[in-house]
Amino acid sequence: METILPLWWVFLSGAIMGSFLNVCIYRIPRGESIVFPGSHCVSCGRPLPPAELIPIASYVIQQGKCRGCGEAVSIQYPLVEALTGAIFAGLYAFYGGISSDWAAAAAMAAFLIVIAIIDLHHKIIPNAVLLVALLPIAVWLGWKVHGANGDVSIILNSLLGAGFGAALLFAVFWFSNGGLGLGDVKFAFVFGLMLGWPGALWAMTLAALIGSVVGIAGMVAGKWTRKTEVPFGPFLAIGYFAVYLILGSRLGDILYSFLFLQ
Numbered sequence: 002m003e004t005i006l007p008l009w010w011v012f013l014s015g016a017i018m019g020s021f022l023n024v025c026i027y028r029i030p031r032g033e034s035i036v037f038p039g040s041h042c043v044s045c046g047r048p049l050p051p052a053e054l055i056p057i058a059s060y061v062i063q064q065g066k067c068r069g070c071g072e073a074v075s076i077q078y079p080l081v082e083a084l085t086g087a088i089f090a091g092l093y094a095f096y097g098g099i100s101s102d103w104a105a106a107a108a109m110a111a112f113l114i115v116i117a118i119i120d121l122h123h124k125i126i127p128n129a130v131l132l133v134a135l136l137p138i139a140v141w142l143g144w145k146v147h148g149a150n151g152d153v154s155i156i157l158n159s160l161l162g163a164g165f166g167a168a169l170l171f172a173v174f175w176f177s178n179g180g181l182g183l184g185d186v187k188f189a190f191v192f193g194l195m196l197g198w199p200g201a202l203w204a205m206t207l208a209a210l211i212g213s214v215v216g217i218a219g220m221v222a223g224k225w226t227r228k229t230e231v232p233f234g235p236f237l238a239i240g241y242f243a244v245y246l247i248l249g250s251r252l253g254d255i256l257y258s259f260l261f262l263q
């Protein structure tokens with residue numbers, strides 16, 4: 002089932018979703034409800050009227066300031082809205098329309114954005130986000146098994162990918178003395194379910210590779226030292242998402258036949 006929508010409409014729905022993700026990113030690590038109270042300025046607490054809740058546009062019109070107290074609003078708000086919009090629209094182009102594949106990838110992206118940015122700020126990956134992600138992932142797995150005429154080996158493969166990533170990161174956690182958190186271990190388990198084996202291996206390799214390149218760049222630029230704690234969650238998010246897309250596309254088949262000469 003595919004529906005054809007204008008691309009700007011898909012971008013806008015992504016930006017609106019991004020606006021909700023901003024609420025999750027701010028409130029979940031603070032233990033606040035993501036529903037009540039409604040959106041308000043984090044400096045003065047003034048509730049925001051609908052005109053100030055338009056994704057990206059409100060920030061630009063208000064020149065990045067709260068209309069009540071004049072405090073600067075973080076640039077992260079419009080950036081997350083634009084990023085989510087761009088990913089939703091990009092996936093629309095990638096999958097050629099709105100489909101169940103589009104929905105699965107868009108939902109995965111939404112969870113990963115929240116996880117990556119919370120980890121950047123707080124160096125934690127909240128259990129609540131991972132637990133909530135498990136529900137759609139379970140539905141997605143069931144749908145895949147159904148599509149494969151009840152072939153349960155798909156679930157075994159999923160568990161293998163999840164177990165591999167979690168075991169590897171747990172070993173790193175154990176021997177590195179805090180170089181990694183248990184949140185990373187749980188992340189690898191939950192999203193490893195979507196990649197299976199050997200997808201989780203590629204994803205972990207890519208995350209470690211990007212993490213090393215960024216880490217070395219940070220040290221060369223003199224911003225970080227060897228002791229700087231760089232959260233691994235954002236790299237895991239990029240690695241797992243990129244490999245998920247590659248595996249589910251023709252590019253994955255091409256790469257696979259190239260690597261294994263089939």
Ligand SMILES: [Zn+2]
Nearest residue numbers: 042045067070
């Ligand atoms: Zn304010």
